[in-house]
Amino acid sequence: xxxxxxxxxxxxxxxxxxxxxxxxxxxxxxxxxxxxxxxxxxxxxxxxxxxxxxxxxxxxxxxxxxxxxxxxxxxxxxxxxxxxxxxxxxxxxxxxxxxxxxxxxxxxxxxxxxxxxxxxxxxxxxxxxxxxxxxxxxxxxxxxxxxxxxxxxxxxxxxxxxxxxxxxxxxxxxxxxxxxxxxxxxxxxxxxxxxxxxxxxxxxxxxxxxxxxxxxxxxxxxxxxxxxxxxxxxxxxxxxxxxxxxxxxxxxxxxxxxxxxxxxxxxxxxxxxxxxxxxxxxxxxxxxxxxxxxxxxxxxxxxxxxxxxxxxxxxxxxxxxxxxxxxx
Ligand code: CUA
Numbered sequence: 001x002x003x004x005x006x007x008x009x010x011x012x013x014x015x016x017x018x019x020x021x022x023x024x025x026x027x028x029x030x031x032x033x034x035x036x037x038x039x040x041x042x043x044x045x046x047x048x049x050x051x052x053x054x055x056x057x058x059x060x061x062x063x064x065x066x067x068x069x070x071x072x073x074x075x076x077x078x079x080x081x082x083x084x085x086x087x088x089x090x091x092x093x094x095x096x097x098x099x100x101x102x103x104x105x106x107x108x109x110x111x112x113x114x115x116x117x118x119x120x121x122x123x124x125x126x127x128x129x130x131x132x133x134x135x136x137x138x139x140x141x142x143x144x145x146x147x148x149x150x151x152x153x154x155x156x157x158x159x160x161x162x163x164x165x166x167x168x169x170x171x172x173x174x175x176x177x178x179x180x181x182x183x184x185x186x187x188x189x190x191x192x193x194x195x196x197x198x199x200x201x202x203x204x205x206x207x208x209x210x211x212x213x214x215x216x217x218x219x220x221x222x223x224x225x226x227x228x229x230x231x232x233x234x235x236x237x238x239x240x241x242x243x244x245x246x247x248x249x250x251x252x253x254x255x256x257x258x259x260x261x262x263x264x265x266x267x268x269x270x271x272x273x274x275x276x277x278x279x280x281x282x283x284x285x286x287x288x289x290x291x292x293x294x295x296x297x298x299x300x301x302x303x304x305x306x307x308x309x310x311x312x313x314x315x316x317x318x319x320x321x322x323x324x325x326x327x328x
Contacts, residue, residue, distance in 0.1 A: 012175055012196065013151035013167045018088050020152070025084070029077055092153065095166035099134035102127070103214070103297040106137065106144035106157040109186035111177065114297060117206055118213045123192030125177065127169055128202035134166040136262060140293050145181035148194055154180055162262045169196040218302025221295055225287065233306075239284060240277045246304045251278040265300050 011017055048057070102125065103114040113121045127133050137146055139159040146165065147154040155165035179190035197205060212220075222228055230239035240250075245260045253276040258264050267274050269291065272284035291299065 009149035010171070010173070010175070011150070011152075012171045012173060013148075013153070013169050015092055015167055016150065016152040016170075018091065018152075022084055022088050026081065029081075092165070095134040095164065096132045099132035099166050101134050101136055101301075103294075103301070104135050104137040104146060104157065105140060105293045105297070106146070106179070106183075106190075107140035108142065108184050109179070109190040111146070111179075111190070111192055112294060114214055114294060115206070116214045116301060118217065119206060120294075123177070125192070125194045126202065126205050127194065127196055128199045129169050129172055129196055130199070132166055132168045134164060136162055136164050136297070138162050138266075138293050138297075142183045143181050144179045144183050144190065147178040147180035148175055149178070150175035151194075156181060162266065169194075172196050172198055172201075214298050214301040215305045216302070218295075218298035218300070221291070221299055222302055225290070227299075230284070238281070240280055242303050243306045245306070252276060253278050253280075253282070262300050265303055266296055269296060269299065 008020075009016075011020060101116060105112040105114075111123050111125075113125050115121075119126075135146065135155070137155065137157045138161065139157045141159060143159070144157040145154055146157050148167070151167045151169070153165050153167050155163055157163060173196055175194045175196065177192040177194050179187060181187075183190065222231075230237045231242050233241050233243050246265070248260050249257050250260050250264075251257055255278075256275075258275050264275065268284075270286060270288045272286060273282045276282045
C-alpha cells in the first residue's frame, strides 16, 4: 500500500487512517481526470486534425446528454469530497467525552507537557495505546504549531488562549513531534518524540517517580496565592464559590452569560474584570505575571475537580479525573 512507502509517515492513530483514506481518494480522482484529459487531448488533436486547407468541420448544436453528464458527475464527486472532508474535519475537532486531557505549553523553543497525574515532560509525550488523548494547549510567547505526522494531527498553539486537538494512538512506538509554525531562530529545533506504550507499560511509566497530581499542585497554588480567602466553598466569600463551576453557564454582571470552560477560567484569573460574575464586586486583582502558563493549567485542573456545592456529590473533590469535566 502507498502508506508503506518511505514518502509517507506511519499510520499510528485512528485519525491517520481517516485522513489518508480521504487523501488517497482525492489523489485518485485527480489522477484519473488528469490522465483522462491528457489522453483525450492527444487523441483529439490527432483524430480531428486539419487534413487540408479546405477542411471545414460541421457546426455543432450541442449535446444535452453529454452536458448533463459532465455537470452531474463532477458535482457528485465534489459533493462526496465535501461531505467526506467535513466529516473527517468534525471528528478531528471533537474529542470524545472520555478523552484524557494532557496540557501542553509551547515556548521558544520547547514543548512542555503536563499529565493529570503530575508527570511533566519536555519535548516528550508518553501515552498509552487505544486511549483517546485530548491536548489542551497554549503558548508562553509566540504562535507555535503542534504537529505529529504519524497521527496526521496539526494544531496551532496560540498565546493568550487554549486550543485543543485529540488523537487515539493505535500502535506502540516512538513518533516524531514537530513545531510546524516558524517561531524564531531555533524553530527547527523545536522537536520531540511521542512514545506510545502498551497500557501496562504506560501504568508502570506513570507510577515511576510519582509527583503531585496536577490538581493537587493547583490546590497548593490556590492556597498560596490566597484565592481561597475569597473563593470559599461556603459561599460567604467575596468571590463566587468555585465548586462545580466548571462547564456551567454563569451569569455575568452585564447581563450576558459565559460558559466556564478552560478559556473562561484562564481569562478570569488574568483579567478578572473582563467577565465579572453577577452579584459580585469587580475587586479581584489580576494574577498576570504572577502565575505561569503551566501554573494556570494546574489551577484550572484543580477547579475542574471541585465537586458540586454542599449537598451535592463531594466525592469528586481531589479526584484526578473529574467525570463532569468536559468541554461543551
Ligand atoms: Cu515553535 Cu516553531
